[in-house]
Amino acid sequence: MSTLNSSFGSRFGLEYLPTSFMVRMGKREMMVCRDFRKRFYAVNPIMECDTGVQAGHLEVLLFRRWLLILSKSKAH
Template identity: 50%
Template sequence: MTNLTITSDSLYGMESTPTSILLRFGKRELFICRDYYKRLYKSNPLIECSAGVQPGHLQILLLRRWLVVMSKAH
């Protein structure tokens, strides 16, 4: 079963994000929001993957605009 939650909590310092989406698939979470972080390097224009802020998290930057964070549900 999938739970859809629209929130603006302080996950990953996104308290200034007007809308974000948190999807839960069993023991996994998928957090999607706009990325307002000013990167000091040139990112890949299509997709860029990196380790998340916390252990076990994967951050995916899509089209330099959308941040997708994959993690285990707490």
């Protein structure tokens, strides 16, 4: 059984979230999960975009609940 190497490291803490999934499309990855971080600023109620925790990641927060993390795939 082979394991896919995800570019989403442990810095995101996503391994503890049961409601997350990842989609790989060619050289890109998209992780979808519930937002678990405390935000210390006013968040747009529909969509909020920000740079990710790691370099090369883009975070899109939808409806203050769902977090989409977009990145480049490291698996070959």
